[in-house]
């Protein structure tokens with residue numbers, strides 16, 4: 001019988017929690033330019049001038065939330081020193097899909113905890129008037145951080161109204177500044193011009209981290225999270241290089257480091273090595289691809305299935321047209337209606353955007369014209385495992401019979 005007793009085993013980690021999302025480092029490294037621009041944009045607050053409305057954007061995991069909190073904490077401390085009347089509120093808009101919901105949540109953040117209003121049943125104008133009242137009674141400078149603001153969708157009433165609260169005479173005693181944060185680059189583009197110009201008075205773009213910046217981020221974290229000597233020398237550079245390759249996402253790089261150290265700990269290893277990093281990366285990538293594929297709509301899965309069958313027969317990279325033909329066959333042999341070639345090209349682009357496939361552009365000169373050729377970015381086995389529900393439904397294509405476990409279930413044989 002295995003020994004299942006638990007005992008503390010912290011020979012590697014000094015404090016594992018310092019690698020988690022909740023931990024905010026005392027100092028943020030690798031974002032000097034962004035911090036400097038952000039700092040300048042916040043400067044009017046400390047001068048008791050009207051605050052700028054700021055729009056912060058960039059892909060996921062590039063430090064938007066972390067830098068915002070870091071600077072606002074400093075600003076609050078300095079406002080105290082210089083006697084500036086400053087209130088900051090941070091609202092994460094995840095799950096708040098309309099101006100109405102965001103406005104109610106804001107009111108409840110601004111009012112005393114026991115004076116909250118219910119989430120439904122108020123006309124919008126009433127919610128707004130509660131919002132103006134709440135701002136008015138707080139007074140001074142009120143900075144409102146709307147993180148992940150893209151959740152609000154196309155209904156931008158609040159984003160129009162908030163920056164204009166004072167000029168429209170809705171509040172008088174309070175100077176309101178809005179800080180919108182988003183990782184959806186299309187969101188900003190799609191705002192109405194009048195909303196964009198007021199909400200995004202100052203735009204601050206956070207680019208993806210490069211490997212050197214990630215190395216700074218990880219080195220800083222390892223010094224507080226691990227004992228000296230717990231990591232082999234190549235571990236941080238390797239995690240940084242992978243992080244840079246995977247979208248320059250610090251969250252992912254930190255997750256990779258923690259997953260590698262967890263594997264090392266499970267192995268009872270004395271140090272975390274590059275082998276642990278490689279295994280952890282395979283494991284994380286596997287989970288991510290599985291999740292990404294499982295979430296796809298059936299039409300996307302059909303397109304992906306078509307590509308899988310081509311890849312299994314060594315026919316990739318495959319032209320979009322060829323993928324389309326196989327897709328149409330799969331639709332025919334199941335109950336799905338085939339979409340147009342154009343739609344399928346869009347689907348291919350979307351699947352590629354999720355990192356499930358990759359494509360390259362080719363130019364065949366005058367005769368062939370331009371075309372794209374697609375292939376899987378992951379093993380056929382992995383992709384198939386992640387969409388087994390669709391494969392069950394459509395049937396096992398002859399090209400993948402050897403890859404599917406109980407492949408004698410159903411076979412789709414195509415002419």
Ligand SMILES: Nc1ncnc2c1ncn2[C@@H]1O[C@H](COP(=O)(O)OP(=O)(O)OP(=O)(O)O)[C@@H](O)[C@H]1O
Pocket residue numbers: 020021022023024025027028029030031058059060061062063064065066067182183217250251254
């Ligand atoms: N410069 C940095 N120094 C130290 N840690 C950082 C730095 N940048 C990001 N991190 C850490 O990486 C993780 C992701 O950062 P953050 O939450 O700020 O990303 P984000 O840009 O807001 O992403 P999202 O768009 O997904 O919300 C956090 O755990 C954060 O503490």
Ligand SMILES: [Mg+2]
Pocket residue numbers: 064065066147
């Ligand atoms: Mg964030």
